[in-house]
Amino acid sequence: MGKRRKAREAAVQYHFWRDLQHGATPEKMEDFWDFCPMKPNIREFAQPLIQGMVEHLPEIDERIRKYCENYEFHRISPVDRNVLRLAIYEMLFRDDIPPVVSIDEAIELAKTFGGADSGRFVNGILDRVKQDLTRPLREAVNKQNS
Numbered sequence: 001m002g003k004r005r006k007a008r009e010a011a012v013q014y015h016f017w018r019d020l021q022h023g024a025t026p027e028k029m030e031d032f033w034d035f036c037p038m039k040p041n042i043r044e045f046a047q048p049l050i051q052g053m054v055e056h057l058p059e060i061d062e063r064i065r066k067y068c069e070n071y072e073f074h075r076i077s078p079v080d081r082n083v084l085r086l087a088i089y090e091m092l093f094r095d096d097i098p099p100v101v102s103i104d105e106a107i108e109l110a111k112t113f114g115g116a117d118s119g120r121f122v123n124g125i126l127d128r129v130k131q132d133l134t135r136p137l138r139e140a141v142n143k144q145n146s
Contacts, residue, residue, distance in 0.1 A: 003039075003041055003042045003045060004105075005105065005108070006038065006042045006046075007043075007045035007046035008046075008049065010036055010043070010046040011049040011050050011086050012079070012082045012086055012113065013036050014032055014046075015082040015085055015086070016079065017032065017035075019078045019081070025054070029047075049086065049089065049090070052093055052094070053089045056089055056092070060085050060092070061073070061085070063092075064076070064088065064125070067128045067129060077114060077115060077118070079118065080114050080115075080118050080121055080122055083110045083113070083114065083122055084106070084122060084126070086102075086106065086109075087102045087103060087105070087106035087126050088126070088129055091103075091126070091129055091130070091133060092129075095135065095140060096140045097140060098136070098137065098139050098140055099130055099133055099135070100130075100138050106122050106123075106126055107119045107122055
């Protein structure tokens with residue numbers, strides 16, 4: 001398994017922890033890394049994902065509510081909700097990651113950690129998010145040309 005997949009797993013686990021703590025974060029980030037030990041190169045990719053998700057959580061959750069209009073937000077499983085949060089964060093705020101990569105990774109995380117229908121559920125929601133994007137879906141945006 002690649003470092004980015006492991007980093008995404010760590011980001012989902014962090015936010016799953018936050019859900020279990022009703023939005024509270026660890027007093028120190030090191031407390032999380034003690035709970036979920038990762039190599040420095042994995043933490044290096046995971047840390048901005050975690051921080052970005054925290055910074056943009058209200059907007060991300062609003063997107064989830066929008067695309068799950070017939071499904072109550074609090075009834076989405078914590079695993080599926082946090083996989084969606086990660087993927088939507090990447091799709092909206094990480095131009096260096098192609099949206100199709102974010103979707104594929106989210107589906108795999110949902111299948112690994114979620115329930116029997118998690119992969120399909122996550123795919124369906126993220127497909128709707130993808131339709132609203134105006135950037136290329138299969139490639140990263142080259143910051144030098146932007």
